[in-house]
Amino acid sequence: MVGVGWGWWGGAMRIPLLRTSFAVSGALVGSLLLGACGARTAGSEAGGGGESKGPCEGVAAVGGSPVAGGSPTAGDGAAAGGERDGVRMVGLVERGTADGLPGGGVSATDPCVVAYEVTNQEAEPFTYTIRFSLLDDRGRAMSNTEETVASVGAGKTVRRTLEPGGYSADGMLDAGRVRILGVDRVPSDEAPASAGSCPASGLRLTADQGDAAMGLRVVGLHLENCGSRAYALEGYPVVQLIDAEHRPVDGVEILRGTDGIPMAGGDGGPPRPVTLRPGESAVSGLAWRNTTEFGEAVNVPYVRVRAEAGSAPVMVAPHLDLGTTGELGVRAWQKDETAPDGGTGESGSGRPGAQGPYGRPSSS
Known part of the structure; x- marks a missing residue:
């Protein structure tokens, strides 16, 4: 078996500040228009004509x-x-x-x-x-x-x-x-919550940028309990593949576990109950092979993810290049024991890429 090293990236969304409206007094309107980029002027008070270009x-x-x-x-x-x-x-x-x-x-x-x-x-x-x-x-x-x-x-x-x-x-x-x-x-x-914010559910679900080697692709899913109460779950995330026009993608089999994906590694046994105290995280992952043989290759830009059945959906953009394999493996949730700050795969210094697949340290 070929060893694969992985580097994970913790994504963070910045929410821009809202545009601030302000009033301009009538006395300033003329000067603002004269200073506008590329604005024309009717001519100087001395009678000269021409154009005034902004900087x-x-x-x-x-x-x-x-x-x-x-x-x-x-x-x-x-x-x-x-x-x-x-x-x-x-x-x-x-x-x-x-x-x-x-x-x-x-x-x-x-x-x-x-x-x-x-x-x-x-x-x-x-x-x-x-x-x-x-x-x-x-x-x-x-x-x-x-x-x-x-x-x-x-x-x-x-x-x-x-x-x-x-x-x-x-x-x-x-x-x-x-x-x-x-x-x-x-x-x-359905947008992932930005770093430092917490949805009403108390759960922040994100995907990292993943990694690729020898035709194998793996993307980590991270679930952080950012609320004030413990959260228990068991089993697999619920995923739905979405195309560029935000329509469901058919024809791809979603596998429970990654044992069926060559070189993806075993699942370590059946799913086990996971309890996340406030500040703790769980990790899952998507694995697939980018093998293209006969037929049309399938590319999926978006995945709608629920932590479990009935949970609020979050749409991430891992850009799955599934080739013609027609399969995507999903790993069961596990407690993320490697994140020192209880976060989603980032080191304590905030540097992304410190964690490997499913929360294990990267060997790259």
Whole structure:
């Protein structure tokens, strides 16, 4: 049997602050309009005519070269950074127009910030997790950053600005250096609770980023008792596979246990009762083989998970590349004895990846 080392990541969702509304007195309206990005002026009091450009106009760039003309809010940033799954790069906007938005720039002295928009075309609120790629001045990928936009209302569009980590190391505010790598969107009622928050049920269920080797894939499921009372459970999580359009996926057999998944390791016997005191966690996992032979490969972006039958559902996004195997193994809940802080597979210092599959220390 080939040994496989695993590294686990504890995910944390940041819930952006709500947009703050504010009133502007009539005496200030004119000055704000004159200072708006790319705003036109009718001419000076002395009779001179012309245009006044804001500090962000023409700064949005592709590959580090400024784009001449055009307001970034008119789509320069979208053309540079792209549009994907309801997320659109807007470009650079003046800090004065972005002060009421969650997110921010490199420092309060920077006149421009990179903005993007999220549009929810669904009939209920959705939560979006967006992965951005940050490029250097030659268009080469330097690093990735991830942001979460919670509870975008049905039919609504919200604008956000990239956090400080969303800018290049040289400090250039360049919307053309940002690409949208991927977008996960789940119903807000089923979104995993963010780190530091606790659902009304008192149970916080999350999935880590998993690991892969030799065609084997494993994703850990973590259940934390963040409430004030002990919680008892026994058996397996209840899982349902969901496609990109949030419809159930048929044709994949859900196995109780991972004994039937080659190289996944045994289950260590039948399920046993688990009692979680406040602050304690249990761990389960999904295991599958990415084997592709005859037929169409199956890819499943989302999994709806219930800790047990009747529990509130949580939708996670492990992106299962099931190949043509048609099988997914689910391991029974076990007490997580390895998390020193009683959390979900993160070390006491908060560094992710300290735990291996099903809560065991990683050998990688």
